[in-house]
Amino acid sequence: MHYDFSQLSARNAYKLVVSTIVPRPIAWIVSQNARGxxxxxxFSFFNAMAGDPPTLVIGIGSRDEGGPKDSLRNIQETGQFVINxxxxxxxxxxxVTATPFAYGVSELEKAGLATAPALKVxxxxxxxxxxxxxxxLIQTVPxxxxxxxxxxxxLACHIEDRYLLDAEKCYVNTPELKLIGRMHGAGWYTTTHQLFQMDRLTVAEWESAR
Ligand SMILES: Cc1cc2nc3c(=O)[nH]c(=O)nc-3n(C[C@H](O)[C@H](O)[C@H](O)COP(=O)(O)O)c2cc1C
Structure with missing residues (x-):
């Protein structure tokens, strides 16, 4: 089957993307409007695009009834946010925080989530x-x-101490983080338990393994 996106409805194009590009990490964004x-x-349209300087991207759609989601509104208003x-x-x-509460309602209160101060934002x-x-924020691109x-x-990264193997060397115990990823369809997620390891090959190793 071949799909030509120019012939597909927005809904079907979205379905093909989110049911195949998996797993997606989740950026759990805390933002603030100008009134605080x-x-x-x-947001699972999320990834890292560069390590130095660390450059992260997020894709934000519109509210069902139209208009920008609160996160985008705040990010454009203040230029700052935290990805958890x-x-x-x-x-x-x-x-719970994905519930479309009215603008200005704090999902943090609704979900009973405590915060801690950031260092740079x-x-x-x-x-x-x-x-x-x-x-x-560097830029928003429509x-x-x-x-x-x-x-x-x-600008800064916070990692809970118990997940660090060597803080000096920035070695993280990634499997212990037990992060989850977004999968397909309505409400499917994955854990990050089933790992396998594969070393990169030199050309000589590839040739001798042929
Ligand atoms: C796991 C998960 C991933 C999501 N990813 C996105 C995404 O990448 N882009 C998006 O626009 N909405 C995404 N949503 C929906 C938003 O979280 C939802 O619209 C939310 O109400 C937006 O809140 P806000 O208006 O306070 O910014 C996702 C929801 C869930 C549960």
Whole structure:
């Protein structure tokens, strides 16, 4: 089967993308409007695009009834936000924060989530999240009338001490983070348990293995 995206409805194009490009990490974003009201929501159109300087991207759609989602509104208003990563323990609270509450309502209160101050940006990080990136907006790029790509630089990273193997060398115990990923369809997620290891080959190794 071949699909020509120019012939597909927006809904079907979305279905093909989210049911095949998996697993997707989840950016659990805490942002703040100019009046200081906090907002929190998850986004799985998310990834890292560069390590130095750490450059992160997020894709944000529109509200069902039209208009920008609160996270985008706040990011454009203040230029700052925190991306928290989601582990298995936090999955249900993360899901509560995806509820489309009215603008100005704090999902943090609704989900009973505590915050801790960030070092370099105004919005706080989620205290319970094992990893958080403090972000400064670089640019927003409109992908369409209803989708915006947010490009940001991470200014600081917080990792809970118990997940560090060697803080000096920046060695992280990644499997212990027990992060979750977004999968296909309505509400499917994956854990990050079933790992396998594969070393990169030199040309000589590839030739001798042929
Ligand atoms: C796991 C998960 C991933 C999501 N990923 C996205 C995404 O990448 N882009 C998006 O626009 N909405 C995404 N959503 C939906 C938003 O979280 C939802 O619309 C939320 O209400 C937006 O909140 P806000 O208006 O406070 O920003 C996702 C929801 C869940 C549960």
């Amino acid at each position: 009201q906090l907002n929190c929501a998850p 990563l989601v582990n298995e323990e936090l999955a249900r609270s993360m899901n 105004k919005p706080p990080r989620l205290a319970a999240s094992p990893v958080a990136f403090e972000c400064q 992908a369409s009338a209803t989708n915006t790509i947010v490009i940001a630089r991470a």
